[in-house]
Amino acid sequence: MSTIWLEMPERRANGRKPQRRNPEATRQKLLAAARHEFAGSGLAGARVDEIAARAGVNKQLVYHYFGDKDALYLAVLEWVYEEIRAQERKLNLEGLPPEHAIKKLIEGSFDHLAAHPDFIVLLNDENRGGARHVKDSRKLEAMHSPLVSLVGKILKQGVREGVFRRGVNPVHLYISIAGLSYFFFSNTPTLSAIFGTDLGSAAAKRARRKHVVDLVLQALRP
Amino acid sequence: MSTIWLEMPERRANGRKPQRRNPEATRQKLLAAARHEFAGSGLAGARVDEIAARAGVNKQLVYHYFGDKDALYLAVLEWVYEEIRAQERKLNLEGLPPEHAIKKLIEGSFDHLAAHPDFIVLLNDENRGGARHVKDSRKLEAMHSPLVSLVGKILKQGVREGVFRRGVNPVHLYISIAGLSYFFFSNTPTLSAIFGTDLGSAAAKRARRKHVVDLVLQALRP
Amino acid sequence: MSTIWLEMPERRANGRKPQRRNPEATRQKLLAAARHEFAGSGLAGARVDEIAARAGVNKQLVYHYFGDKDALYLAVLEWVYEEIRAQERKLNLEGLPPEHAIKKLIEGSFDHLAAHPDFIVLLNDENRGGARHVKDSRKLEAMHSPLVSLVGKILKQGVREGVFRRGVNPVHLYISIAGLSYFFFSNTPTLSAIFGTDLGSAAAKRARRKHVVDLVLQALRP
Amino acid sequence: MSTIWLEMPERRANGRKPQRRNPEATRQKLLAAARHEFAGSGLAGARVDEIAARAGVNKQLVYHYFGDKDALYLAVLEWVYEEIRAQERKLNLEGLPPEHAIKKLIEGSFDHLAAHPDFIVLLNDENRGGARHVKDSRKLEAMHSPLVSLVGKILKQGVREGVFRRGVNPVHLYISIAGLSYFFFSNTPTLSAIFGTDLGSAAAKRARRKHVVDLVLQALRP
DNA sequence: AATGAATGAGTTTTCATTCAT
DNA sequence: TATGAATGAAAACTCATTCAT
Numbered sequence A, B, C, D: 001m002s003t004i005w006l007e008m009p010e011r012r013a014n015g016r017k018p019q020r021r022n023p024e025a026t027r028q029k030l031l032a033a034a035r036h037e038f039a040g041s042g043l044a045g046a047r048v049d050e051i052a053a054r055a056g057v058n059k060q061l062v063y064h065y066f067g068d069k070d071a072l073y074l075a076v077l078e079w080v081y082e083e084i085r086a087q088e089r090k091l092n093l094e095g096l097p098p099e100h101a102i103k104k105l106i107e108g109s110f111d112h113l114a115a116h117p118d119f120i121v122l123l124n125d126e127n128r129g130g131a132r133h134v135k136d137s138r139k140l141e142a143m144h145s146p147l148v149s150l151v152g153k154i155l156k157q158g159v160r161e162g163v164f165r166r167g168v169n170p171v172h173l174y175i176s177i178a179g180l181s182y183f184f185f186s187n188t189p190t191l192s193a194i195f196g197t198d199l200g201s202a203a204a205k206r207a208r209r210k211h212v213v214d215l216v217l218q219a220l221r222p
Numbered sequence E: 001a002a003t004g005a006a007t008g009a010g011t012t013t014t015c016a017t018t019c020a021t
Numbered sequence F: 001t002a003t004g005a006a007t008g009a010a011a012a013c014t015c016a017t018t019c020a021t
Helices: A004-013 A023-045 A048-055 A060-066 A069-091 A098-115 A118-128 A132-136 A147-161 A170-186 A188-195 A202-220 B007-013 B023-045 B048-055 B060-066 B069-091 B098-115 B118-128 B132-136 B147-161 B170-186 B188-195 B202-220 C007-013 C023-045 C048-055 C060-066 C069-091 C098-115 C118-128 C132-136 C147-161 C170-186 C188-195 C202-220 D004-013 D023-045 D048-055 D060-066 D069-091 D098-115 D118-128 D132-136 D147-161 D170-186 D188-195 D202-220
Strands: none
Touching (some): A023 A048, A023 A060, A023 A069, A023 A118, A023 B023, A048 A060, A069 A098, A069 A118, A069 A132, A098 A118, A118 B023, A118 B188, A132 B188, A170 B170, A170 B202, A188 B132, A202 B170, B023 B048, B023 B060, B060 B069, B069 B118, B069 B132, B098 B118, B098 B147, B098 B202, B118 B132, B118 B170, B147 B170, B170 B202, C023 C048, C023 C118, C023 D118, C048 C060, C060 C069, C098 C118, C098 C170, C118 C132, C118 D023, C118 D188, C170 C188, C170 C202, C170 D170, C170 D202, C188 D118, C188 D132, C202 D170, D048 D060, D060 D069, D069 D098, D069 D132, D098 D118, D098 D170, D147 D170, D170 D188, D170 D202
């Protein structure tokens, strides 16, 4: 504090803008804002302006940190895929009794979608576009799920233990487990409108969860 | 000259362009172009210019016939929903043995999505937007599927005949049947990318179809 | 006037905006505005907004009529080249005594640049860019100057008549004639600054014109 | 260690990046990059980002060393003008026989443009803008060419010796000498496109050089 | 019914420049 | 001296929609 210059850091410490010059925080805020916006409006419908405004930063930083709108979209996809993988890792299915493992897998899958409804809607545009972002992503390439092979192991063990029937394709079982929950969440609005009931209610979700677990486990009986 | 429709080609004969003064044909061409464009680019991504160009008519006619882009989108939705209903009517499930009826329902559902992959992608934006178009549609209100109650009847009969177990919710079974096919088709690109296989191949579709029928029928066993 | 509807065309006749729905006039206004703006600011420096504003029409019409900024620039280039060719056609050099023909050619060239100083500055960016617009232009391809071969003829005739020396390359003579005027006009500002005189004055131009005619004719003496 | 310049590499040795803390080198690299970029894209078209990237230094240093983009452009102008003057000084025309002096002047002028084609294109924007940078420059004010007065002396001497005709304005002769080469180089792309020949070839340049020398010397004959 | 001109409000992206360290 | 973050003001170009015929 001996010179007037050394005071500056102090003044800055309680400066006007809190997040100033914090690249990682800025990047993260942009990513969160983008996730919200892309989920709410889709890739084409999302507005870069809106993303920057929601993140509270200058629009140019989108380009500074991510390159362009598409790259930002990919970064969001990578984020949500990483969340899925993290959830899968936390399941710790290995070593569980086969029926228990499958039940946990279904419930985990259902609960993840319930907790992250934006995952579904973020994937919509990606699927419409032929997964062009996902295909180009190095990160996603390295993030392939170990779950399919694990499902295969569980099935085999169940067959060995006589609790599962044989002949079930693990890839398609995995897709079925995902689809039974996914479709319910992805199409809640139109299904509700068509059926005239509110499938978005907590009760409806509970019922669905039970149904899905039930359906799959019954289907695996020998 | 026996019908009013046959006059139209004559009137057209003195017009400069072939489709001139053929309102119904123009409307239909716009609708088909819109379906293609909305399916390919989504609601936000679709371009009115492109739709008109693809239909080969003036852009203004979109507004003349449909009002605005949203109303055109709704008209497309009504069209594809009507196709689904028509397909369902053609199934003629009543009177069939329960297992056969369910099998036919699953296969019909799968085959319809396989034949009309755009249905899925057309619904994406509608679900993201909370089904606001569907909710406002008089036509769709009158188009509610009779299939859910039919599924209920089939289930009951199956239980009565001892071929199905009891306790299966017909609404959720219907959703499951739809979802098991829907998710496969809707997410083919990302699933293929993630699994590193081509789920869009004819072989993959055949395998999926078999798996879905199998899964549901096994799950319904008593 | 029997119905209220028939009054409308009258009201429109003295309507608010004079040039409404006059495509050719709109195109022309845009072209004139573009010429002004490109000359004043260059290709990169010109602003499409400014061009539209100067033309008094909506910016979108630039894209409607010309496609993009580059195409508009090319249209301007084609316009000024056509002016040059028109000027050349008006010279009617054929049949004149050789010395007279050359004098007229030099003066015509000089006067055209004096009257259309923007021609020079419009060509700057084109030359910097390797003439990419000119090369792609069908119109300009069909607009090649007949003057070079005419200069060749004049030179030959002058040699035959004993008024010109032999050995002068007609292409380079043509370039020299153009360059002696062109450089004077193109670099007036920097030359004036460097020499500390105003080469833009009427007197300076007169002196230059005389000098150029003189220089070339003296150089051609046998 | 005998000169101050030799210390620089040492200081660089403990820096993370090679050119660190070498102000003069940084300045020079920026200047060279700017010259390249301004020549290639013009004043309006040049990008500060690109200049910094090409120089391999931080963009901010442009502002640190030069103030702003315009000042950097002026610095480049001053550089190329200084080159011209240096070339002129090296000619050592004084004392030569008049015809030889003029020939050397023309060839020097031609060769300089051939060797530094960017000079022309750098001046374009300056002339379009009314030479505003040149006018404001102290350095350029002090750099006025001694050549015009020298040309005057040579002309006078040539007249005295009976090898040149009288009545030739030295300023305009200087402009002509410059213009005959300048226009050829500045408009090579459009002239080539219009004439359908490649004026950029070595052969074309040789022919042009000869033509220009010839034209001027012939024009000066008594 | 049908067309093409015309509009105004956006939309992504760029850019010169400044700030903070 | 040097860096990368950050900014605000534009830039070219687009788009849904309306007008005039």
